[in-house]
Structure formats: structure tokens, C-alpha cells
Amino acid sequence: MRIIEAKDYADMSKKASEIISAKVLLTPNCVLGLATGSTPIGTYEHLVKKYQSGDLDFSNVRSINLDEYKGLSGDHDQSYRYFMDTHFFNHVNIDKANTFVPNGLAKDSDTACAEYNALIESFHGADLQLLGIGGNGHIGFNEPSDEFKKGVHCVKLAESTIKANARFFESEEDVPKYAYTMGIGNIMSAKTILLLASGTAKAQAVYDSFFGAITPKVQGSILQLHPDVIVIADQDALSIAKEKGVLV
Ligand code: GLP
Numbered sequence: 001m002r003i004i005e006a007k008d009y010a011d012m013s014k015k016a017s018e019i020i021s022a023k024v025l026l027t028p029n030c031v032l033g034l035a036t037g038s039t040p041i042g043t044y045e046h047l048v049k050k051y052q053s054g055d056l057d058f059s060n061v062r063s064i065n066l067d068e069y070k071g072l073s074g075d076h077d078q079s080y081r082y083f084m085d086t087h088f089f090n091h092v093n094i095d096k097a098n099t100f101v102p103n104g105l106a107k108d109s110d111t112a113c114a115e116y117n118a119l120i121e122s123f124h125g126a127d128l129q130l131l132g133i134g135g136n137g138h139i140g141f142n143e144p145s146d147e148f149k150k151g152v153h154c155v156k157l158a159e160s161t162i163k164a165n166a167r168f169f170e171s172e173e174d175v176p177k178y179a180y181t182m183g184i185g186n187i188m189s190a191k192t193i194l195l196l197a198s199g200t201a202k203a204q205a206v207y208d209s210f211f212g213a214i215t216p217k218v219q220g221s222i223l224q225l226h227p228d229v230i231v232i233a234d235q236d237a238l239s240i241a242k243e244k245g246v247l248v
Contacts, residue, residue: 001210001229003247005238009198012234013042016130016196019230021050023128023192029060033126033187034088035140036065036080039196040130044088051092058094064120066131066140066187068102070109070154070178078168079104102152102180109154113180117152120182125189133197136160137205137218141181145216150185154178184222192228195220197237206233207240211247 006012020043023030034040050056065080074081081101089099100119106112120126131139136158142149143158156178157165166172187193197206209220210231216222223229241247 001224001226001231003210003231003233003238005247006198006232006234008234008236009042012196012198012232013040014046015232016040016043016194017046017050019194019232020047020128020130021056024056024058024061027127028057029062030127031123031125032061032063033129033182033190034063034065034084035130035132036067036083037132039132039198041087043130043196048088048091056092058092061094062098062123063089063094063100064123064126064182065099065101066129067179067181068104069176070104070180071176072104074101074104076104104176104180106180109180113152113154116180116182117186120152120186120189125186125191127190128192128194129187129190131187131193131195133195133202133205133209133220134161135164135201135205137209137220139184139187139195139220139223141179142184142187142219144219148184148216148219148222151183152180152186153183154180184219188222188226190226192230193223193226195223195229195231197231197233199234200236200239202233202237203240206231206237207244207246211241211244 068080072079208218214221
């Protein structure tokens with residue numbers, strides 16, 4: 001695991017965009033595993049700028065997103081499909097038909113999960129999986145649990161996640177209680193994982209995930225077992241690791 005220290009959010013975003021750009025340049029038909037949330041917004045902004053200045057071509061890129069709220073349609077402004085369209089896909093030359101996000105309105109959850117799982121397997125996992133991290137160490141929507149779930153599944157969101165994401169909705173009651181998410185096996189099948197973390201609210205999750213025990217109570221800790229993980233964290237997100245002296 002490589003941990004790259006960024007000065008702040010802006011620096012983290014720039015560095016992350018450089019790594020994703022390099023992947024797209026080297027492998028124009030790569031499969032990008034993509035993430036939502038506040039953390040990657042700056043990264044997408046940089047990628048859009050690079051596309052607009054003619055430095056990047058997404059025409060052969062395919063993408064698979066980590067997760068989606070159950071019950072939200074793709075045009076709901078808090079759905080992750082909407083997030084991806086408005087922050088990234090609408091502004092670059094990726095073919096929308098090659099962008100995949102779980103369908104929040106699927107009639108049958110089990111079938112929807114099995115189909116999304118088969119899609120990820122058909123891609124042999126992402127070439128590069130972008131990840132954020134929850135304050136409780138979740139990756140995608142894999143919440144603290146007694147087990148690591150392997151495949152795509154429907155999950156009941158943790159109270160802390162509902163609270164954390166309430167800022168995007170009119171009220172806490174409006175936050176969906178369930179979501180579809182790639183499982184840990186799907187995430188671990190990515191060839192390279194790029195995890196971003198910014199701010200003191202992530203400092204404990206960063207410390208626990210990358211310097212603590214590997215446990216499903218902290219789902220991000222499984223990444224310690226992946227052969228190619230790059231963490232870009234800003235100084236605030238690394239503050240506890242530094243206090244504890246595990247990071248020089
Ligand atoms: C969300 C998403 C995750 C994201 C995380 C952190 O609930 N399901 O994919 O990484 O929580 O979000 P943020 O970047 O807004 O802090």
C-alpha cells in the first residue's frame with residue numbers, strides 16, 4: 001500500500017486526477033470503477049478540465065459505479081446516477097451506454113444484484129477503482145458488519161451513514177434506508193485501488209483502515225490485503241495516524 005500525503009483537498013484532487021489520467025492514457029479502453037460523495041468531486045473537475053483542454057479522451061472508457069440508493073430513480077437529484085452525469089459524464093466524451101450504475105428502481109433486488117455482479121465479472125473487475133471512505137470505515141456502502149460480503153448486495157444503511165448523508169437531502173427522513181453496493185469481493189477484484197480521504201472527519205477511519213486490525217467492523221481495513229492500493233489523504237485525514245506515530 002502506498003500512502004501519498006496531500007496538503008489539502010485541492011492537492012488531493014489534483015494528485016488523484018493525475019493517476020486516473022495516466023491510466024486512461026496508458027489504457028484508453030480501461031474500466032474505471034467510480035465513486036460518488038463529496039470526496040471525488042474535485043477529482044472529476046480536474047478530469048473534465050483535462051478533457052476540455054484536449055489532453056484526455058474517454059471515448060473508449062467503460063465505467064462501473066460502486067453503489068446506488070435503493071428507491072431513487074436516475075433523475076432524482078440525489079441519486080448516484082444523477083451525481084455521475086452532472087459531475088462527470090455530461091462533460092466528457094464517454095459513451096453513456098458504457099457507464100454503469102446500479103438501478104435504484106429495480107423491481108427485483110436479487111436479480112438486480114446478480115446482474116450487476118455478472119457485469120463486473122464480465123469486465124474482470126475494474127482496472128482502476130476510485131474509492132472514498134465513510135467516517136465509519138465503509139467503502140462503497142459496505143457498512144461495519146460481522147462479515148465481508150463478496151458480491152453485489154442490497155444493504156441497510158448504518159444510522160451514522162444516514163446522518164452523514166442527510167446534508168444532501170431536505171431532511172434525514174428523506175435519506176433512503178437501503179442501497180445497492182458492490183461487495184468487498186467486487187472491490188478487491190480491481191487491479192488498482194485509489195482511495196481518497198480528506199478532512200479530520202475521516203482521520204479515525206483512515207487510521208483504523210490502514211494501520212489497524214483487518215476486521216469487517218472496519219470494512220476499509222480489507223484493503224491492506226490488496227496488492228496495489230494507493231491512498232491519497234490530506235494532512236487532516238492523516239492527523240490521527242501522525243499523532244500515533246505510525247506515519248513518518
Ligand atoms: C457515501 C458513499 C461512499 C463514499 C462515502 C464518503 O455514503 N456510499 O461511496 O465514499 O460515503 O462520502 P463523502 O466523500 O461524501 O465523505
